[in-house]
Amino acid sequence: MNLRSVKPPHETRTRILDAAEELFMQHGFEATSMRLLTAKAEANLAAVNYHFGSKDALIEAVFRRRLDPMNTGRIAELDRLEKEAGGRALSPEEIIRAFVGASLRMIEDAKSGGRNFIRLLGRTYTDPQKHIRSLIGQLYAPAMSRFKAAFERALPQMPGDELVWRMHFMFGTLAYTLAATDTVQLIAGCKPEDRYDARLLEARLTAFLAAGLLAPLHNAADVKKAA
Amino acid sequence: MNLRSVKPPHETRTRILDAAEELFMQHGFEATSMRLLTAKAEANLAAVNYHFGSKDALIEAVFRRRLDPMNTGRIAELDRLEKEAGGRALSPEEIIRAFVGASLRMIEDAKSGGRNFIRLLGRTYTDPQKHIRSLIGQLYAPAMSRFKAAFERALPQMPGDELVWRMHFMFGTLAYTLAATDTVQLIAGCKPEDRYDARLLEARLTAFLAAGLLAPLHNAADVKKAA
DNA sequence: GTAGAGTTCAAACGTTCGTTTGAATCAGGA
DNA sequence: TCCTGATTCAAACGAACGTTTGAACTCTAC
DSSP states (O other), X not given: OOGGGGSOTTHHHHHHHHHHHHHXXXXXXXXXXXXXXXXXXXOOTTHHHHHTSSHHHHHHHHHHHHHHHHHHHHHHHHHHHHHHHTTSOOOHHHHHHHHHHHHHHHHHOTTTTHHHHHHHHHHHTTOSOHHHHHHHHHHHHHHHHHHHXXXXXXXXXXXXXXXXXXXXXXXXXXXXXXHOTHHHHHHSOOOHHHHTOHHHXXXXXXXXXXXXXXXXXXXXXXXXXXX | OOGGGGSOTTHHHHHHHHHHHHHHHHHOTTTSOHHHHHHXXXXXXXXXXXXXXXXXXXXXXXHHHHHHHHHHHHHHHHHHHHHHHTXXXXXHHHHHHHHHHHHHHHHHOTTTTHHHHHHHHHHHTTOSOHHHHHHHHHHHHHHHHHHHHHHHHHOXXXXXXXXXXXXXXXXXXXXXXXXXXXXXXXXXXOOHHHHTOHHHHHHHHHHHHHHHHTOOOOOHHHHHHHO
């Protein structure tokens, strides 16, 4: 029995995923070389191609590992809330919290690299590569349609296109807030340790998003008339 | 006089900037090679290094060309509004519109590549490379502090850290909304030509942002108690 | 018409990239 | 103990990268 045999099966795979998550976040996909990545994972250069097939397949695996459970959890949480509410309609705040909470709980989970992943994810929503965006879209699609239906029930009076846009705005606020923490420092000095008091952030985000979602409806006719 | 002499002076520089703007948007910085870029600009491979010095310097020039006038315009618009208002305090909506309007006016300007730039910009806020983010931060700093002061005058009752966070949220919504148009299609089918009716989008965005900015203040003590 | 600065050009530089290869090493069952 | 499939390893592959070079070319001013 040599030293290497103490590793559980597939540990190399996991070490590669962890290293990839962190390095992709720090440097981006293209700027992270397989040599740097495998060195950090304490694996051989060929290990990525052996275990995943290619660099692109590794990227996909990084997202699937975290995103599938996260969105499954979001849907389950929504199911739970609706069952708990019986026939009563959920409030917009409850629905927002079910969505936002999943991200923040992963950020709070400091032991696993969840925070790395959330920041990576925020950056990837706007990645220029089409196959990456379509992967993200594909992984989000079930949760998206589920939450859209929930919002429609909670806000039956809101026009469909308006709801789509406001969901887009909410989604963007969440993605950007968790990815671009530097901007807060840009706006004003802000102690780093305050940045991720997840519970306080959740309250701030939810209040902001709920208010935006429930903003008074503009009058499209007025907008066009003013033009 | 040969064919090339019909080009105005520095036109090669401009063609390179235009090509870079479009290709950086489509493929990102790293994935855009100098060979592809100079081919699109109908320039020699060495032209970028001759006119700009390096690829990094080209990236910086792309941002400076658009961002400097845009933020100068934002500040001028705010100055104009305040002068027009005399002593009266500006409303949050007016301030938001002054900021958002600059982005949307550039998107509307379809002839120049303004729309490309705005999308590129939205993606770059979350770029992993530190020197790029710090460049963006540096170019935004004057407008940021100017608008922060304006919001403080408009909302004297709002705590400082709360305002910083809400500005962060607003900034994120704007950046993401203009960069990740694909997500709207993900949430629900949406005709592409509707996506950038800039005037309608400005109304939607401003309503959402103003409502979020003016959201009821949460009670931080309650949040901590609930934890 | 010629000197000279500004610009363009083809070619090559050294480096790094993702991937492949084939041998070496491992664990576990017959 | 030996076989077998799974995994790791060092080494090399061809391609693509950003940059540099020095000659060729263009236009202006004298």
